[in-house]
Amino acid sequence: MFTPKREKGTSYFHEEIGHGNWLLDGAGFSPTQEEEETSSTNAAPAVIVEKPRDEVAILIEGKVRDTPSFWPDCCIYKVPHRFRRGNEGFYEPRVVSIGPYHSHQGSFPQMQIFKLKYLEAFLSRNKLSLDQCLGLVRTWEAKARRFYVDRIDLSSNEFAELILVDAIFVLELMIRRQFFEYVDDCDRIYRKPRMIEDVFHDVLLIENQIPFFVLEGLYDLVDNSSKRTLKFFVELTHEFLKVSVKIDKFGADRAPVPGVNHGVKHFVDFIRCYYLPLEDEKHEYGHRVYEIPPSVTALEDAGVKFATTSTRSLLDIQFNRGCLKIPNFRVDDWTETVFKNLIAFEQCHDHQVKYISELMFLMGCMIKTSKDVDLLIEHEIISSMLGSNVDVSTLFNHIGQGVGFCQPNYYFSLCKKLNAYCKSPWHRWKAILKRDYFNTPWKCFLQLLQLYSSC
Incomplete structure (x- = not known):
């Protein structure tokens, strides 16, 4: 039997204990609580080695920190590529x-x-100092920046200068349009008819906007003698825009209310407000499906009658007892620019119902060819200032391209009624009889005589 050799000066007792500890270490031997406390007291503190951070994670964190904040005030957008492609002239300033x-x-x-030059004239006529106006604009900087969806890489000084100069330019442009005596002989805008047309075009673009509250705040500084009867900026805006977009035709219920905060964001939003239905209008919305309406020609073949109406809203299209009533729509050189920018604004902004987008989609579906335009002009629904009816049909087909919708669908009920009417055999037969056999009293008499003779 093998017996381990005992070291000199070591008893068998100590040897067995020591040897036993060595044999039982990790095999179920547990030290006492006292031994644990002693061991923990004498042991060196543990060193925690942190794992090196991933370089990509650090890079992503930096990008997150540099990302601009999103604000609910955002309302001045860059036009999406699907609208801009091939249509740059409708969205970019001239x-x-x-x-x-x-x-x-x-x-x-x-x-x-x-x-x-406009800035100098504005300050001089109203006895305003540049420091006074600039100081006011600086107090609006944070709020004004939040109106623009894209990050504005301008310093505080650069941004304040840009907003002040551009805002006063727009104000002076509006004031000179209303009070032509302020236009001097050296005015390079109002004395050049082609130039003012291009400037008006640029003022209507969604990408070319100044926050409405900035213009309104600076207009409050204008001397009352210069304002005449237009004490409030919302009145001046209405007078300025109605020449180009014909917003006056909707009647007094659409007129701006002086001294009331309308929550208008910019000029494009101001125009859109005129086309919206009144809050008390009752309307049946569709929440699940969309129905494509028939063309104007198909509607006429089914016996639908057409009529124009003077209504409170351009959106107020009604169909009752076989008669489709559509408000008069004037088509001119401004139409496509105005409505394309209204649609771009609606498509980008958080509007629950995209009224203008749906209106243009509806009109684009009903107006497919120049014959459809002929019928609408015949019934005084469309007033065209364009060269030909082919141009009008092309315009309506282009305006609504790329439009997307959210629920609810404003014209769901109307389209449903029109499709049901056209699918009814009785309505189609009645229209054919009226057109081919009973369109004149004399022809009706001959048909009855022929029927009598054959009996």
Whole structure:
């Protein structure tokens, strides 16, 4: 039997204990509580080694920190690519940049000179100091920046200068339009008919907007003698825009109320407000399906009658007892620009019902060919200032391209009624009889005589 050799000076007792500890270590031997406390007291503190951070994680965190904040105030957008492609002329300024989106270095240098001339005249006539106006604009900087969806990479000084110069340019443009005596002989905008047309075009673009509250705040500084009867900026805006977009025709119930905060965001939003239905209008919305309406020609073949109506809203299209009533729609050189920008605003903004988008989609479905336009012009529903009816049908087919909808569907009930009417055999037979056999009293008499003779 093998016996381990005992070291000199070591008893068998100590040897067995020591040897036993060595044999039982990790095999079920548990030290006492006292031994644990002693061991923990004498042991060196544990060193925790942190794992090196992933370089990509650090990079992502930096990008997150640099991401601009999103605000509910956002309402001035860059037009999405699906609308812009092939239609750049309807969304990009021709002669003047207003706001930061198109104010890149060297853009429209001649117009920058005109802006400064307008600024000088505005301050002089109203006895205002540049420091006073600039100080006011600086107090609005944070709020004004939040109106633009894209991040504005301008310093505080650059942003304040841009907003002040552009806002006063727009104000002076509006005031001179209303009070022509302020237009001097050297005015390079109002003395040049082609130029003012292009400037008006640029003022209506969604990418070319100044926050409405900035314009309104600066207008409050204008001397009352210069305002005449237009004491409130909302009145001046109405007078300025109605020339181009014909918003006056909807009657007094659409007129702006002086001294009331309408919550208007910018000029495009101001125009849209005029087309909206009144809050007390009862309307049946569709929440699940969309119905494509028949064309105007198909509706006429089914015996639908057409009539125009003077109504409170351009959206107020009604169909009752076989008669489709549509408010008069004037088509001119401004129509496509105005409605394309209204649609772009609606498609980008958080509107529960996209009224203008749905209206243009509806009209685009009903107006397929120049024959459809002929019928609507015949019934005085469309008043066209364009060259031909082919141009009108092309315009309506282009305006609604790329439009998307959210629920609910404003024209669901109308389209459902029109489709049901056209699918009814009785309505179609009645229309054929009326058109082919009973369109004149004499022809009706001959048909009855022929029927009598055959009996």
